[in-house]
Amino acid sequence: MTKEEIIAAIENMTVLELSELVKALQEKFGVTAAAPVAVAAGPAAPGAAAEAAAPEQTEFDVILANAGAEKIKVIKVVRELTGLGLKEAKDLVDNAPKPIKEKVSKEEAEQIKAKLAEVGATVEIK
Numbered sequence: 001m002t003k004e005e006i007i008a009a010i011e012n013m014t015v016l017e018l019s020e021l022v023k024a025l026q027e028k029f030g031v032t033a034a035a036p037v038a039v040a041a042g043p044a045a046p047g048a049a050a051e052a053a054a055p056e057q058t059e060f061d062v063i064l065a066n067a068g069a070e071k072i073k074v075i076k077v078v079r080e081l082t083g084l085g086l087k088e089a090k091d092l093v094d095n096a097p098k099p100i101k102e103k104v105s106k107e108e109a110e111q112i113k114a115k116l117a118e119v120g121a122t123v124e125i126k
Helices: 003-011 015-029 034-041 045-056 071-082 086-094 106-118
Strands: 060-066 098-104 122-125
Touching: 060 106, 071 086, 071 098, 071 106, 086 098, 098 106, 106 122
Parallel strands: none
Antiparallel strands: 060 098, 060 122
């Protein structure tokens, strides 16, 4: 894999998947992520702030505002999108507004919104 392919794969990960990846890398190589981040942030703080602002603009949260009349269909789509179990997906839908996915690309956010809108849910992208 090239560097670009690895970066592209990381960009498409959910927060949970990214957290699991970091833990696996820490265990594999016997390191912690805190030390390298602190060292890198010190000398590059002014430039890092500008670079950190750019990725935030490309990450969106998909929030289920209202399940609508077809709650069962919405629960099925939520399960499909998130991999949650039936109870967790039902709780998420029952307690709307709740985030479905966080920090996803605009394209993925639009796809999620379209799938949920198909079954009558109201979705916000923030």
